[in-house]
Amino acid sequence: MHPYRSHTCGVLTASDAGQTVRLSGWVHRKRDHGGVLFVDLRDHYGITQIVADSDSPALPLLESLRAESVVTIDGEVKLRSAATVNPGLTTGEVEVFARSATVLSRAEELPLPVAGEQEYPEDIRLKFRFLDLRRETLHANIVKRTRIISDMRRRMEGAGFTEYSTPILTASSPEGARDFLVPSRIHAGKFYALPQAPQQYKQLLMVAGFDRYFQIAPCFRDEDPRADRLPGEFYQLDLEMSFVTQEEVWETMEPVMAGVFEHFAEGRAVTPAGSFPRIPHADAVLKYGSDKPDLRNPLIITDVTGHFVDSGFGIFAGIVANGGVIRAIPAPGAGAGSRKFFDDMNGWARTEGYSGLGYINIKDGAPGGPIAKNHGEEKTAALIAALGLGPNDGVFFAAGKEDQAAKLAGLARTRVGEQLDLIEQDTFKLAWIVDFPFYEWDEDEKKLDFAHNPFSMPQGGLDALENQDPQTIKAFQYDLVCNGYEIASGSIRNQHPDLMVKAFELVGLSKADVEERFGGLYRAFQYGAPPHGGMAAGVDRIVMLLCGAQNLREITLFPMNQRAEDLLMGAPSPAEPRQLRELHVRVVEPPQKA
Numbered sequence: 177m178h179p180y181r182s183h184t185c186g187v188l189t190a191s192d193a194g195q196t197v198r199l200s201g202w203v204h205r206k207r208d209h210g211g212v213l214f215v216d217l218r219d220h221y222g223i224t225q226i227v228a229d230s231d232s233p234a235l236p237l238l239e240s241l242r243a244e245s246v247v248t249i250d251g252e253v254k255l256r257s258a259a260t261v262n263p264g265l266t267t268g269e270v271e272v273f274a275r276s277a278t279v280l281s282r283a284e285e286l287p288l289p290v291a292g293e294q295e296y297p298e299d300i301r302l303k304f305r306f307l308d309l310r311r312e313t314l315h316a317n318i319v320k321r322t323r324i325i326s327d328m329r330r331r332m333e334g335a336g337f338t339e340y341s342t343p344i345l346t347a348s349s350p351e352g353a354r355d356f357l358v359p360s361r362i363h364a365g366k367f368y369a370l371p372q373a374p375q376q377y378k379q380l381l382m383v384a385g386f387d388r389y390f391q392i393a394p395c396f397r398d399e400d401p402r403a404d405r406l407p408g409e410f411y412q413l414d415l416e417m418s419f420v421t422q423e424e425v426w427e428t429m430e431p432v433m434a435g436v437f438e439h440f441a442e443g444r445a446v447t448p449a450g451s452f453p454r455i456p457h458a459d460a461v462l463k464y465g466s467d468k469p470d471l472r473n474p475l476i477i478t479d480v481t482g483h484f485v486d487s488g489f490g491i492f493a494g495i496v497a498n499g500g501v502i503r504a505i506p507a508p509g510a511g512a513g514s515r516k517f518f519d520d521m522n523g524w525a526r527t528e529g530y531s532g533l534g535y536i537n538i539k540d541g542a543p544g545g546p547i548a549k550n551h552g553e554e555k556t557a558a559l560i561a562a563l564g565l566g567p568n569d570g571v572f573f574a575a576g577k578e579d580q581a582a583k584l585a586g587l588a589r590t591r592v593g594e595q596l597d598l599i600e601q602d603t604f605k606l607a608w609i610v611d612f613p614f615y616e617w618d619e620d621e622k623k624l625d626f627a628h629n630p631f632s633m634p635q636g637g638l639d640a641l642e643n644q645d646p647q648t649i650k651a652f653q654y655d656l657v658c659n660g661y662e663i664a665s666g667s668i669r670n671q672h673p674d675l676m677v678k679a680f681e682l683v684g685l686s687k688a689d690v691e692e693r694f695g696g697l698y699r700a701f702q703y704g705a706p707p708h709g710g711m712a713a714g715v716d717r718i719v720m721l722l723c724g725a726q727n728l729r730e731i732t733l734f735p736m737n738q739r740a741e742d743l744l745m746g747a748p749s750p751a752e753p754r755q756l757r758e759l760h761v762r763v764v765e766p767p768q769k770a
């Protein structure tokens with residue numbers, strides 16, 4: 177017999193009754209029933225119940241062990257009685273009577289429990305991640321993550337893509353975040369950068385004639401932690417295609433993305449391939465208050481600015497007179513309840529940093545609240561009719577500058593949908609957001625900047641760059657969204673050197689700057705570049721959605737905390753003086769806070 181196991185802890189069934197087996201694993205739980213000890217023995221594959229009584233030589237040893245000790249058990253497979261069958265386990269029809277036990281590794285007192293899935297402080301969980309990863313849900317999430325990535329690879333290969341690996345040590349690139357820099361020992365004073373994305377390399381692969389590329393690519397960004405992105409690093413399904421329009425990118429990738437979701441949805445509904453809605457960016461921001469709308473929420477935001485011109489409600493009339501906007505968020509059926517719901521929503525808006533939410537609550541057809549009272553009976557009736565509100569509905573109003581009003585309206589739409597239980601459950605609703613603006617105004621820097629990927633093709637090409645107001649130019653840029661998350665972003669690329677130079681000139685970079693910073697891509701475009709485009713899908717976010725997790729750390733093996741620290745390995749850590757000398761680097765301590 178094998179020195180450690182004849183079977184794993186997840187395979188024994190009633191057909192194995194009577195066999196002598198050897199199992200190895202961790203002591204998951206122990207239950208002492210007055211001279212009869214039950215031990216749940218766990219390995220990667222499952223749990224088998226071990227039984228030892230006074231007739232078993234293994235009883236004293238098993239009684240002495242702490243949870244999470246590693247043991248080998250030799251014993252006989254026996255059928256459980258009908259009353260003790262555990263339908264929740266694949267091995268639930270049987271148990272193993274222990275004839276002998278050998279300790280492979282004793283566990284000390286645990287810093288956190290493994291069995292039971294109890295909530296526990298995150299710093300402890302991350303410091304002892306090797307224990308945390310033994311927990312059932314997290315362990316299953318990691319296994320599912322691997323299966324999802326494998327499924328992605330299979331589907332991409334089936335769609336005619338080939339996986340190529342791009343460099344990790346590269347040059348800095350303008351992807352919208354800080355680079356992680358790596359000092360060069362050989363070239364004093366110079367630095368490599370870890371790739372924020374393989375953007376330029378995958379475009380160069382298209383210029384080199386490889387046609388359809390993909391990669392499960394590690395990406396590195398030195399940015400502050402966000403709820404939907406881990407600090408430091410993340411993975412994406414990166415891809416690029418030659419001789420394609422953006423419609424062909426969508427038609428190619430919808431079956432891949434829908435297929436992955438359907439395969440792991442476990443009965444939940446998925447938007448089928450070929451029917452992903454295509455929502456212009458401007459419409460998404462207007463109707464949903466977000467460029468990553470959650471389409472499970474049926475609420476639609478409406479612009480009602482025109483209704484408040486010269487309104488008797490002076491606050492809104494003044495905002496409109498000063499160029500602001502008013503956005504309405506319906507609350508169906510809310511008027512039938514108490515006014516507390518409306519007051520609570522107003523208080524919630526203040527906690528989000530806004531001055532509040534205006535509202536009208538309609539009860540039995542009679543509109544109430546300060547807005548209805550001051551706006552005027554006739555104008556209020558016209559507003560209610562325009563919004564299609566019923567006799568017991570409510571409506572909230574977000575007012576201010578367009579970007580701020582849109583953001584508040586989007587947050588309020590989500591809040592109202594949650595509070596009124598309107599959000600459809602057990603479904604994945606996917607959609608393309610298209611026609612993104614190419615440029616935006618950077619208020620802090622007081623200059624024009626790229627709104628998204630600077631290598632995208634502007635709609636209208638060179639003529640648009642030369643003759644159109646830059647802030648009105650759209651890009652062949654698109655995002656894939658699901659349930660309120662951006663899960664992919666892509667574009668058709670600019671492959672013309674003169675257009676590339678002009679696009680960067682509008683944000684203040686000269687031709688010489690382009691040649692210096694993006695020399696590889698700029699040179700490549702001068703030697704025959706095919707039309708090309710692609711996208712990158714966020715592996716971590718997709719896995720999080722499919723696992724039903726609320727935090728990216730619940731689907732990642734060894735994540736950092738919110739302060740970008742690896743508590744398990746102790747990173748980041750100081751470098752030895754010898755290392756710094758070799759790298760020609762001197763540490764400058766930050767100024768002490770007063």
